[in-house]
Amino acid sequence: MGKHIERRTLLKSLAATPVLLSPLAAGCAQHGSSTSAGTLNVGQISNSVAFFPLFVAEEKGYFKDEGLKLGERPRLGTGAKVAAALKSGSIDLGGGVLTDAFNLAKSSEPGGTKVLSSLVTEYYVDIVVGKSLKAPSEAASVESRVKALVGKKIGITGPGSGTEALVNYLFDRIGKKAKTDATLVNLGSAATSAIGALKSGRVDALSFFQPIGQQAEADGSGRILISPARGDVADMMGALHGVVFSTQKLLKKKQKETDAFQNAIKRAQQDVQGDPDKVRELLEKYLKDTSPKALNALVPMLRREMPQSPTVEKRPYETARRFHQESKLVDKAPSFADMKA
Structure with missing residues (x-):
């Protein structure tokens, strides 16, 4: 089949999961953040390599250095549950994939969903x-x-x-x-x-x-x-994949905290691009059951897959957006300007 059909199949599958409320999200008011000033609840799908920078920033005290306290840190299992927890207000930031952010945007007011951090620009x-x-x-x-x-x-x-x-x-x-x-x-x-x-x-x-x-x-x-x-x-190749996303309402309310979060993630991403031996030591702590041989293989891969800054760049975003548009996955894929925090 042609390339357009191939892309359509992939992207329909990526966004097939309905946004369901997780146990964490159930019963929470849908009015933005429930955390106190200076604190962020950050949820993510799992402990996959995409979220390694969050671990590095925690392990090395970068969040604390930036004056930020992390509250609840749930692993929610699916991107749909991450999006649902964001919408309910039980978490402030969500770690998932770009399609999860697009799914949340479909059920929000225009410009109501924002991609805050770029974590991985490969699938x-x-x-x-x-x-x-x-x-x-x-x-x-x-x-x-x-x-x-x-x-x-x-x-x-x-x-x-x-x-x-x-x-x-x-x-x-x-x-x-x-x-x-x-x-x-x-x-x-x-x-x-x-x-x-x-x-x-x-x-x-x-x-x-x-x-x-x-x-x-x-x-x-x-x-x-x-x-x-x-x-x-x-x-x-080159499409924005792993991201941290949130709602416009939350980001407006927690501007100081999210700025601190970005600063900490940037420091962690720069560490990933730094001394390979130190990266491996941190990766061993993050992926505790992973063999030494696998860790050795992962270090150079992470350096290729992860950007040097969490700033969301237009080119990888537009690559992913084009996939969504050409596949007819969504009626209207949000523009870069609409989704960039």
Whole structure:
């Protein structure tokens, strides 16, 4: 199929999840922040590599240095729950992907949703295959690698997730449908569950965020078959992916606090671009169950995938926005000016 159809399949999948209230969000008033001055509640999907700068800033005391106190720090499991918690006011800032921000914008007044921080400008989900699955090498075409997945059990974090979206997109490239031409197995977001399912043969492959692929390669349980972040899928290169987003109402009320947050994240991002040995030490603390070999592989990848500043730049934003527009994913994709905090 053509490139427009391929993009449409991926992006419909990315935004398929409805915005549901999480247990954290349930019962909270929908009137902006509930935190006191000088404090921010910051929620995120999981402890994926995209949110490593938040850990660095916490670990090195940058938030405290900037006069900011972090309150609740929930891991909410999905971007839809992050968006719902923002809308309810139970968190002030949300760590997710850009599509989550677009979804929130659809249910808000014009200009009511803002992207505050750029965390990752590559799509950090990989297709990882187990040892028993016979698949072509990295030198083979993406299409031939995808064909090896037909009829197989593929682990994803859950329905409507970016992990499912990647599988749907890749299957569409070869004229197949993941829901009927493979078996998608919902594993949740825990790294141990994903690796365990691959090792036990519960699934033949995984579509999972970093560092799952690096862990599988390090312990010999599998290998990365397809990686958008290393350039395997040209249409997905350079798009803004990992972000921190919020509401215009919150950002207006908490200008001082969000400025401090940005300053702390910038310092953390500069650390990621700094001494590789120090980055590895911090990464080992963040990803406690990750093998030394996987950590070694991740450090140079993070330096490529993460920007040197949290300022949201127009080019990666417009790349992602173009994907949404050309796929007819949303009636009107917010402009850069509308979404930039």
